[in-house]
Each structure stands twice: as structure tokens, then as C-alpha cells.
Amino acid sequence: MTDTATDRTSARFPIRRALLSVSDKTGLADLGRALASQGVELLSTGGTAKALRDAGLTVRDVADVTGFPEMMDGRVKTLHPAVHGGLLALRDNADHVAAMEAHGIVGIDLLVVNLYPFEETVARGADYDTCVENIDIGGPAMIRGAAKNHGFVTTVVDVEDYSVLLDELAKGGTTLAFRQRMAQIAYGRTAAYDAAVSTWMAGAIGEPVPRRRVFAGALSQSLRYGENPHQSAAFYVDGSVRPGVATAQQHQGKALSYNNINDTDAAFELISEFADGPPACAIIKHANPCGVATGATLAEAYQRAFDCDRTSAFGGIVALNRPLDAETAELISAIFTEVVVAPGADAGAVSIFAKKKNLRLLTTSGLADPWAGGMTLKQVAGGMLVQDRDNGHVARADLRVMTKRQPTEAELDDLLFAWTVAKHVKSNAIVYANSRATVGIGAGQMSRVDSTRIAARKAEDMAEALGLTTPLTRGSVAASDAFFPFPDGLLTLAEAGATAVIQPGGSVKDDAVIAAADEAGLAMVFTGMRHFRH
Secondary structure (H helix, E strand, O other), X not given: OOHHHHXXXXXXXXXXXXXXXXXXXXXXXHHHHHHHHOXXXXXXXXXXXXXXXXXXXXXXXXXXXXXXXXXXXXXXOOOOXXXXXXXXXXXXXXXXXXXXXXXXXXXXXXXXXXOOOHHHHHHOOOOHHHHHHOOOOHHXXXXXXXXXXXXXXXXXXXXXXXXXXXXXXXXXXXXXXXXXXXXXXXXXXXXXXXXXXXXXXXXXXXXXXXXXXXXXXXXXXXXXXXXXXXXXXXXXXXXXXXXXXXXXXXXXXXXXXXXXXXXXXXXXXXXXXXXXXXXXXXXXXXXXXXXXXXXXXXXXXXXXXXXXXXXXXXXXXXXXXXXXXXXXHHHHXXXXXXXXXXXXXXXXXXXXXXOOOOOEEEEOOOOOXXXXXXXXXXXXXXXXXXEEOOOOOOOHHHOEEOOOOOOOHHHHHHXXXXXXXXXXXXXXXXXXXOOOEEEEEEOOOOOHHHHHHHHHHHHHHHHHHOOOOOOOOOOOEEEEOOOOOOHHXXXXXXXXXXXXXXXXXXXXXXXXXXXXXXXXXXXXXXXXOOOOOO
């Protein structure tokens, strides 16, 4: 590295002139005063200029710099060579400096811009034309220009960076390293902004598979590590207001880990399926439910879910469809639990959990709409798989009875319950349920028959632990997330004691499977919908 390069890298550039144009006025007056106190000339536009003047500051209108007034309802105000030349000129390039002098362009050393609130406008359900009017044009153009010229210009796009900017200026100016970091943040902001516009417009015009799909998020939390300690990780949020782990309030306990967030999301999405029913509880381990149940009370629902698989529940995630109460909190506190998430908690429950320093309590504004739209994505080598989230729903009227024996009303209730749980179990998924409580769950096996056997074996082990002589699967119903390719899986369910089965149907062997069900005396219904979960 040459001496000149070393000097340029370590030198601090003073700020002589700043252009401020912000939608979010938070901290603006204090920033303006701090800049003015250091002799910085303030340029501004519209409402930002007014806010600065109201704070007693001297501000020069951008219109005075450009020689053109704001026009077209503010759509055109900073799109002018006098502005972009001031941002883009290389101060050590003789030709650039000569062009500035020839055209009366003054250098702008600092750009502070935050953009029109497009994401917020979409989130509140504004109409198409209102959303379009909240697409910022001049702001992103200035940000990109200033960020490109970070060798000389400092770009600030987030209110949270005002304080670090002022810390830099207190030392005599900004360093190249600081300007580079601010430029990277700036480009991330404009990229996220364009991603939000593109995604909204694809939905607004009914384009399900746009030619280019862009995803963006804002850093919410740096994580200690990912799934394993050798993996770095972070949690980004997309700004949506749908209740869930991203918008939950954490009341106590250390920061959530990567696996905590993943499992809590799985638990909350499952329990949200039971928003309209009686009190319900789901216990999750490694993104799979190990027990789900309803009850007359929340405490009863938790106990019934816990009794499905007490071993796996240790160190699990508990999700509730009602605000947590003290009685339920006492039960949960009896074993080690990583996270409890619920749409609220009373003071007694919070007090009980306060004694468990390693337990995290999260409360949400409500339950999520399980039928809402959205996307899921998975990175693969060289690309990304994107799909609609699985918001498929099967009602009682959608079921087709395929066997000679009709299911009873009680069986139908349990079949729909088991089917809902199976939607949230990794495929191949088998769920045994009785009286709206799971009694055996088989998840993630390469063979569907293995899933049926594992679920039945876990039910046998739990019955033994509870001191019962009859397997929990006797008299239960069973759900399969996909069709049975052969009768063997179905017959395994019958051998375990299931009396009714729910499955999608659609196998070339459906007739053989139906015949086997009839011979075993089972009732079987088809949903016509599959719920693979990988």
C-alpha cells in the first residue's frame, strides 16, 4: 500500500454541507442542531426543511440550489444535476472539480435520507394508488449516488445511526471505513425497499411467479450460532405484522437461539390452527410436535399434551392458544422447558415463571391466521425454492367416506384434529389421536410403515409409564399426511388399535387400501389434499 493510499484510508473527512430529507422525523431536530453547532450548512426539502426551521435552525432549500421549485406534487425536487453532481463528484478528480466550478455545483458531504414509508403503507392495507404514491424515487436515487461516492460522501439512512455519525464528527470527520459501512447499509436499504415494491406489485397485479423474486429483511438479532456452534447465524424480520415469534414480546430469559426461534415458530403456527376451539396446547421438539391436545382448561390441555410423550417434552417448546394462567404455569414449571409462547399471560403466571431464569416467556398480540397467504423458501445449490405457505384447509364437508363403515361423529372430530396436527409433522407423518389429544406421533421417516410403527411404539411406552395396561392407541383414530402406497401401513394402524383413518387418497393402490380397511372394519375418509412437510 502506498503512502497516499494509507493517508486516504486513515484520514478523516470533515462535513461542510449536509442534505437532509427524511420521512421519519425522529431525532431530526437534535441531529440538525448538532450539525449546525459544527458549522455544517444544512440543505433540505419540504417537510424536513420546515421541521428543522421549527427547531430554530437555518436551512437552505434545495430549490435554491437547483433553481427549480418542487413540482408535480413533490415527485420532482432533488432529481437535478446540482444535487446529484454535488453527491457524485470525485473531489480529487480535476475534471470533476472543473465541472462543478463551471456549473455552480457545490459539494454535498453528508446525505441523510430515509424513504417514503412504503412498507408501512402496504401493511395498513392502503389501496393501489396510495401505495404507488408512496414509492420513493428521489430518495433511492440520492442514496445510491452518495453511497457510490463513499470515498468522499457519508450516507446515513437509519435513525439509529445518527448517534454513531455524531461520534465520528466529534473526532474531526468521518473515516473511509465508516463511510464504507454506511454505504453498505444504504445499499441494503434501497435493495430491501425495491424488494418490497416488487413483491407488493407482483401480488397486486396477480403475478404468482414473477421473473425475478427478491427477498429482504432487517436485522433483528445476531445469534450466538446457528443450528450448530460452528455455524454463524442471525435473525432477520420482514416487517409483516402477522403475530408470531418475530413480533412477540419476550418477558424473561436469555436471548433465543437459532433452534429456539425455529421451534417456537413451528409451535406457534401449529397452535394457531386451534384459535376458535377450546383451550389447546402443543409441545414441540426439533420442529415436530411431541404432544398436542385440547381440554376443558388450559392446564388440562397441557397435561394431556404432556402425557402423549413425557420424555420428548423435556426441554421442549410449549405453545398455548389462550393467555397463560398461573395453574398452567405451575404445571409447565415442573419440568425443564425452553420457551413458552402464548397470546398473553396473567400476572400470576409471569410471577411463577420469573423463578425459572432459563425459561423464556413470549407473548403475542394474538394467534396467527392459519389460512393467510405467504411464502416459504429454501435455499438449494445455485438457487432457491419458493412456494406458497401450506394454508390448505379441510372441513368436515370436504371429507369423502371411502369404506363401508361410516365414522362416528366422535371419530370425525378426532380425525380432523389428527389431520390438523399431521399438517405440522415432518413427512412421513402419522398421528394417532383420541378425544382430541395425540397419543402417538411418528415423524420424518423414510418409510410410512416405519412412522406408523414408531408412533404406536411410543404410545405403548407412554402407556407403560402411566401405569396403563391398554395401549393408548386402542380406540384411537389415525392421520397420514400422504396416501398409503400399499395396504401394509394401513394394516399397521389397525393392529395398533386405530378404528378410523384420514388420508389424502390418490394412490394407484387406493382400491387395495380401501379393501384392506373394509376387511379390518376400519372407517376411512379421504381429504383430497396432501400435507408433505420437509
